[in-house]
Amino acid sequence: MAERAQPWGDHVAAVFIWTAAAVVTSVFVWMLADIVWNGAGQISWEFLTAPTDDAGRAGGIGPILVSTAMILGVCMAVSVPLGVGTAVLLSEFTGTNVTFGRLVRRSLDVLAGVPSIVFGLFGNAFFCHVLGLGFSILAGGLTLACMVLPILIRSTEAGLRAVPNEYRMGAAALGISRTSALWHVLLPAAAPGIVVGLVLGVGRAIAETAALLFTSGYVDRMPGSLFDSGRSLSIHIYDLSMNVAGGSANAYASALVLVALLVPINAGISWVADRWLHRRLVR
Numbered sequence: 001m002a003e004r005a006q007p008w009g010d011h012v013a014a015v016f017i018w019t020a021a022a023v024v025t026s027v028f029v030w031m032l033a034d035i036v037w038n039g040a041g042q043i044s045w046e047f048l049t050a051p052t053d054d055a056g057r058a059g060g061i062g063p064i065l066v067s068t069a070m071i072l073g074v075c076m077a078v079s080v081p082l083g084v085g086t087a088v089l090l091s092e093f094t095g096t097n098v099t100f101g102r103l104v105r106r107s108l109d110v111l112a113g114v115p116s117i118v119f120g121l122f123g124n125a126f127f128c129h130v131l132g133l134g135f136s137i138l139a140g141g142l143t144l145a146c147m148v149l150p151i152l153i154r155s156t157e158a159g160l161r162a163v164p165n166e167y168r169m170g171a172a173a174l175g176i177s178r179t180s181a182l183w184h185v186l187l188p189a190a191a192p193g194i195v196v197g198l199v200l201g202v203g204r205a206i207a208e209t210a211a212l213l214f215t216s217g218y219v220d221r222m223p224g225s226l227f228d229s230g231r232s233l234s235i236h237i238y239d240l241s242m243n244v245a246g247g248s249a250n251a252y253a254s255a256l257v258l259v260a261l262l263v264p265i266n267a268g269i270s271w272v273a274d275r276w277l278h279r280r281l282v283r
Contacts, residue, residue, distance in 0.1 A: 035259060039252030048254060052220045056240045056247050061254055063222040067137060067230030068206065070223060071216055073140025075148060075205045076198075082145075083152030083201075084194065088182065090153070093159035105154075112150035119147050120211035128205015128215060138226040140216025144208060148201035155200065160186060198269045203262060209234040233258050 050060030086104075093102055094101035133139040167222030171181035187194070209232075217229035218239060231239075237254045240247030 007113050035252055039256035042249055042253035043256065051222065055244050056236065056250055057244060061236065062231050063220055064231055064236045067223050067248055068233045070137045070226065070230065071141045071144065071232055073142035074205055074226065075136060078142060078145040079148045079152055079201060083149050084156055086153045087156035087160060091157045092182065108150040108154055116147060116208055117210040120214035123211060124214035135217035135229045137216055137223055137228045137230045140212045143211050143215045144205045147211060148205055152197040152201050155197030156194050159190035163189040195270055200264050202265055206261065207234050209238050
């Protein structure tokens with residue numbers, strides 16, 4: 001019996017999907033090629049470790065990388081436990097029809113769409129002035145944590161809700177406490193959602209500029225503590241591109257380093273999640 005021909009609508013949808021994928025891939029390849037072409041020649045060990053000089057036209061990005069790592073560390077240290085804990089509360093202890101849960105979810109959806117400049121103004125008013133942290137790495141990291149939390153919470157909650165109810169009922173039938181079932185069964189099963197939230201959160205945090213201009217500042221010296229001002233890599237790129245004449249070469253090199261950092265960070269997050277999931281399953 002002859003195979004039934006596919007409707008023309010399926011062909012149109014396939015063409016549209018492949019065209020969209022090709023356009024997105026082409027734009028990404030073009031941007032990456034431009035950054036590599038203009039920035040690869042500047043990359044060296046000295047560039048990665050030396051302090052900046054002549055407003056960034058010369059020298060390296062050693063202090064910039066340290067400040068970026070400290071800001072990102074503060075952001076993740078605050079947002080991950082709060083985000084996962086809130087997601088567990090919303091998915092496991094708050095029903096979908098509970099007013100409190102609906103309000104929290106709608107608030108998170110609104111916050112996820114708030115422009116970063118608004119978070120920067122809030123961080124400047126609250127962390128820098130009300131809490132007295134001033135322009136500091138700590139204030140910048142806390143502001144980024146506020147930006148990352150909506151994404152992390154909603155993706156983790158979606159991952160937990162995607163876990164079949166049979167997992168919960170099976171754990172209850174075996175007499176496993178709710179806390180143990182959450183730690184040993186539900187969270188490992190929701191690991192893909194948590195990883196997605198972490199990857200998206202890290203990507204937004206490490207590339208953020210507007211919010212950090214008002215909180216961490218843009219001092220390019222080596223920070224001595226979390227209470228010192230520090231320039232992130234994204235701010236360094238912005239400053240070289242917009243405010244420093246003759247800084248384009250180092251701006252391209254810094255952009256290439258920023259893109260290159262995302263690869264091991266995202267790979268590390270996935271590796272840690274896979275190892276954690278493997279250990280839970282083995283036990």
